[in-house]
Amino acid sequence: MGEVTTFFGLSFQIWMVIIMVIGLFYLLTRTRVPAEVAFLGAVTFLLATGVIAEQDVLESFGSEAILVTGAFYIILAGLMNTGVLYWLSKHMLGEPSSFKKAIVSLTAPAAILGAMLGCLEVTHLFTDMVKIWARKLAIAPSKLLMPLSYAATFGGMCTLLGHTSNLVVAGLYVEQTGKALNLFAPLVPGLTCTIVGIILMVILRDKIPPRESPELSFEETSDYTVELLVPTDNEAVMQTIDEAGLRNVHGGSLIEIVRFDKEVISPVPADEYIFGGDRLIYSGQINELLELKNSHGLVAADHHVYSINEIDSNRKMRTAYVNFGSDLIDTRMCENDFERRSDMVLVAVARQGKRVNEQPRQVILQAGDSLLLECPSKRDNLLEDTYKRSLTFFDSQFVPHLGYRTIVSACILVLMFVFSSSQVVHLITSVMIAAGAMLAFGCCRMDSVTKYIDWNFLLTLGAMMVFSTAISKTGLVSMISDPILEMCGGNPYIIMIVMCFLASFVSEIFSNVSAAAVFFPIIYHQAITLGCDPLPFTIALMTSVTISYATPVGSVTHMHIYGPGGFKFTDFLHLGILMHLVLLAVNIATVIIVFPL
Numbered sequence: 001m002g003e004v005t006t007f008f009g010l011s012f013q014i015w016m017v018i019i020m021v022i023g024l025f026y027l028l029t030r031t032r033v034p035a036e037v038a039f040l041g042a043v044t045f046l047l048a049t050g051v052i053a054e055q056d057v058l059e060s061f062g063s064e065a066i067l068v069t070g071a072f073y074i075i076l077a078g079l080m081n082t083g084v085l086y087w088l089s090k091h092m093l094g095e096p097s098s099f100k101k102a103i104v105s106l107t108a109p110a111a112i113l114g115a116m117l118g119c120l121e122v123t124h125l126f127t128d129m130v131k132i133w134a135r136k137l138a139i140a141p142s143k144l145l146m147p148l149s150y151a152a153t154f155g156g157m158c159t160l161l162g163h164t165s166n167l168v169v170a171g172l173y174v175e176q177t178g179k180a181l182n183l184f185a186p187l188v189p190g191l192t193c194t195i196v197g198i199i200l201m202v203i204l205r206d207k208i209p210p211r212e213s214p215e216l217s218f219e220e221t222s223d224y225t226v227e228l229l230v231p232t233d234n235e236a237v238m239q240t241i242d243e244a245g246l247r248n249v250h251g252g253s254l255i256e257i258v259r260f261d262k263e264v265i266s267p268v269p270a271d272e273y274i275f276g277g278d279r280l281i282y283s284g285q286i287n288e289l290l291e292l293k294n295s296h297g298l299v300a301a302d303h304h305v306y307s308i309n310e311i312d313s314n315r316k317m318r319t320a321y322v323n324f325g326s327d328l329i330d331t332r333m334c335e336n337d338f339e340r341r342s343d344m345v346l347v348a349v350a351r352q353g354k355r356v357n358e359q360p361r362q363v364i365l366q367a368g369d370s371l372l373l374e375c376p377s378k379r380d381n382l383l384e385d386t387y388k389r390s391l392t393f394f395d396s397q398f399v400p401h402l403g404y405r406t407i408v409s410a411c412i413l414v415l416m417f418v419f420s421s422s423q424v425v426h427l428i429t430s431v432m433i434a435a436g437a438m439l440a441f442g443c444c445r446m447d448s449v450t451k452y453i454d455w456n457f458l459l460t461l462g463a464m465m466v467f468s469t470a471i472s473k474t475g476l477v478s479m480i481s482d483p484i485l486e487m488c489g490g491n492p493y494i495i496m497i498v499m500c501f502l503a504s505f506v507s508e509i510f511s512n513v514s515a516a517a518v519f520f521p522i523i524y525h526q527a528i529t530l531g532c533d534p535l536p537f538t539i540a541l542m543t544s545v546t547i548s549y550a551t552p553v554g555s556v557t558h559m560h561i562y563g564p565g566g567f568k569f570t571d572f573l574h575l576g577i578l579m580h581l582v583l584l585a586v587n588i589a590t591v592i593i594v595f596p597l
Contacts, residue, residue, distance in 0.1 A: 013474040016049045020470075034389075035325055036456040039463035052470050060465035064428050065171035069164060070458060071428075071435040075413065076121055077452040078438030082409040083402040085125050088113065093133050100202055102137055106130065106144055107151035107198045114155030115162045115190070116417065122152045123557040127564055128394055131213065140210035142565040146572075147201050147208065149557040150549060150579065154197045157190030157543050159183055160427060164461065165512040169542040170427075172468060172520045177534070183420035183427050189543050189590040193583045200579055207575040211566035212354060225281055225347065226252070226289040228298040232276030236296065242270040248334065249292060252284020253361045255345045255374065266374060267345050283347045283360050317347070320391040321563025322369045324553065328390050333361040342387060348372040352566045368552075368563040389456065394564055409443040464517035472521040481522045485529060492530050492597045496537060497588055499523045500544035504584055508554040512545040519545070536595035543587050550576035 010018075020042050027038040046052045060066075079085050092109040096102040106126075113122045130148055134141040156162025160170050160183050170181045201208075230236060236244035247254050247270060256266040258279040265272060280298065282289045292298050322328055333339060333346045349356040349363045350370040356363050363369075371391070416434035420427050438444050471477055488494040499519065507515040523541050527534040548554030552562045552572055561567070 010479075011475065013049075013051045014476050014479065016046065016051045017470055017474055017476055020045050020051075032327060032330070034327070034456070036459040036463075039460050043463050043466050046466065046470055051474060052466060056469045056473070057466055060469055061462040063171045063462075063465050064174060065164070065167040065465065066458060066462055068161075068167050068171075068428050068431050069461060070453065071431045072118070072161065073453045074435035074438055074444065074449050075416070075431070076117065077449045078409045078443035079117070079413065080452070081444045081448065082405040084406055084410050084413070085117070085121075087402065087406065088125075090129070093129065096137070099137075099139055099143065099205060102133075102139065102144060103147050103202055103205060104198065106133075107147050107154075107201065110148055110151040111155030111158075111194050111198070114152035115158040116413070117161075118164075119152035119156035119162055120556045120560065122155075123149055123560050126152075127561060131394075131564060134213075141213045142211035142567060142571075143205075143208050145561040145565040146567075146575070149555065149561045150197060150201060151194075152557050153546055153549075153555055154190075154194035157193055157546050158187050159190070160185065161431075162190070163512060163546050164457075165507075165516040165545050166542050168461070168464065168468075168513055168516045169520055169538060169545075171465070172517070172524075173534070173538050176524055180426045180428075181538075182423060183417065186539055186543050188594045189539065189587050192590045193543065193547070193587050196586050197579065197583055200582060201575070204575055204578070209567070209571045209574065211352065211568075211571070213564070213566055225255075225283050226292075228280050228282070228289075228292055230274055230276055230278040230280065231297065231299060234274075234276065234297050236274050237276050238273060240271045240273055241268060244274055244296070246274070246280065246292075246296060248361070249282070249289070251288025251291070252282045253334070254280055255283050255347060256281040267339050267343065285357065316375060318373050318375045318393055320371050320373055320393045322365055322367055322371065323390060323392055324367045324559045324562070326365075326367065326390040328365050329367055330364060332364055338390070343376050345374040346371060347374055350566075352568055354566075367559075368567065370563055370566075392560070392563070405441065405443050408441050409438060412437045412441070412443070461513060464513055468517040468521055471518065477521045477525045481526045481529070485526055490530060492527075492532050493592065495526055495530070496523075496540050496592070496597075499526070499537075500540050500584065500588055503541055504544045504547045504580065507545045507548040508551050508580070511553075512548060512555065515545040516541065532597050533595075536591055536597055539595055540588060540591040543591070544584060547580055547583050547587060549579040549583075 023045070024038055024042045027033045027041070028035060033041075043057060047054065047057065076085075088109075092113075094105050096105045110122055110126060113125075117125075126148055127145065130144050131141045134144045153163070156166070160166045160181060166186065170185070174180055236246060241247040241254065247268065254268050256264060257268055257272065257274075258264055258281065259275065260277040282292075328336070328338060339345055346360045348371075349358075349360050349365070350372075351366065351368075356369075365371075412434050416430045419425050419433075420430040424430075425433070439446065439449075484498060485495065488498060499522070503515045503519040503523075506518070519541055520538070523537045524534050527537040546555075549558075550573055552558040552567065552569060554572075554576075558572060
């Protein structure tokens with residue numbers, strides 16, 4: 001073979017990986033390119049430059065992590081449709097007499113279910129319930145939503161199904177060794193961290209910030225909408241909204257017209273004609289909007305009729321939160337076509353628990369913003385599925401029917417865990433059988449399963465597996481790991497500590513899946529070079545990348561509660577930094593004791 005090194009002694013393939021990483025980082029942080037598009041572009045770049053082969057891509061997207069995650073979506077669909085998850089969320093909280101007891105009553109079941117069902121699914125399941133529960137207990141929802149998110153991630157450390165990053169590490173371990181990990185391989189360090197974490201939250205509960213719930217800003221529509229009547233002799237009659245200058249006005253915007261016969265026009269097109277007796281509903285700055293009475297000859301309506309169901313039962317108010325990574329971030333509603341595409345109208349915006357006192361359609365939206373939207377109510381589930389990338393709705397009306405299939409789906413879940421943990425069959429086999437059983441027994445239908453599958457996430461997950469392969473094949477692993485081995489003097493304990501710290505730090509900034517895919521080939525190479533069993537290093541990395549509590553972007557569960565809790569970005573630092581350091585130390589110590597090097 002000829003010489004392949006080029007600039008600064010690095011091969012062409014390594015330079016291509018470095019360029020890919022820089023480009024990917026730029027796309028994700030400086031542009032609005034969707035994450036899955038950026039990752040797919042990165043994979044295409046690696047293919048086009050010859051860094052990886054087509055076979056590598058096929059193997060990555062057909063890896064155990066992808067197949068298990070995809071099949072588990074079907075299991076979750078069965079549990080949701082048959083009411084198992086609904087029943088659990090309704091009967092596991094109780095009525096504690098103090099905030100201290102409330103934390104224990106919430107975190108214990110959340111951690112258990114997080115281990116069984118996955119941390120994100122449990123957080124999503126309990127969010128609405130916790131908000132209602134907090135109100136009954138006269139506690140700010142943020143004081144319970146943060147423990148919910150933390151507890152779900154604690155429990156997720158205990159099994160391979162608890163975090164997707166656990167499946168990534170397990171899948172990469174199988175590829176390297178040919179040995180499948182047990183479903184409960186990380187149980188002991190995960191359970192230890194769960195117990196310590198819950199105790200820490202109880203002790204440090206005063207560090208959890210009490211934030212106002214965004215919904216409190218949305219309780220009375222008459223507080224932030226103005227209703228004005230068009231007199232029959234007004235000069236605007238028989239003009240279009242734009243011609244009369246009544247659509248986007250100083251201080252607000254027109255969100256709805258109510259005709260004299262109760263016909264509702266929403267959203268209001270620019271060429272809609274005005275008739276005498278029309279009620280014009282505006283949202284925005286009330287004092288400024290009332291000036292329309294003088295400037296345009298409008299009069300105050302005799303009573304406020306703008307409520308959820310009073311005018312049109314086919315439209316209603318719903319609350320949604322802007323997701324991290326949403327295409328609405330850094331945009332104004334008046335500049336995009338979201339309202340036209342969705343048939344929804346923005347009425348008000350709340351941020352960190354307080355209503356933004358600006359014209360709603362002029363507000364530059366941020367991740368976590370709470371939006372009050374007037375929506376069509378005929379297709380609640382379709383609405384949520386169609387726009388789940390941009391928004392998360394927290395007022396779903398879905399109530400499943402409890403029946404014999406509820407018992408059937410619960411039994412399928414239990415049997416899957418029994419067979420997986422006893423190693424009668426491998427994890428991937430048991431999950432695939434359970435998914436097939438859910439479909440065969442009618443617990444869910446294939447046409448309804450698709451709405452539970454996060455295709456964008458599966459694409460991103462596959463791309464991360466490709467990156468892990470690229471790092472291994474190009475020799476980048478040796479370039480990174482060898483200096484660390486030399487710096488640590490070849491001491492396996494120090495190397496494990498250093499690598500786990502770095503991986504957990506990266507997961508706070510990016511994601512635990514990214515950290516798992518990037519750091520596994522490095523730490524595995526170090527273990528083999530030292531002549532150590534790679535299993536302890538694998539378990540230590542698996543549990544360390546899930547220890548990310550100091551930022552809302554460190555975990556998908558934190559991002560999920562960020563909007564509903566009205567949090568600030570820095571709120572996670574107060575408790576999260578200490579939680580991160582303590583649990584990382586506990587985790588590594590437990591792994592060293594249970595899995596001797």
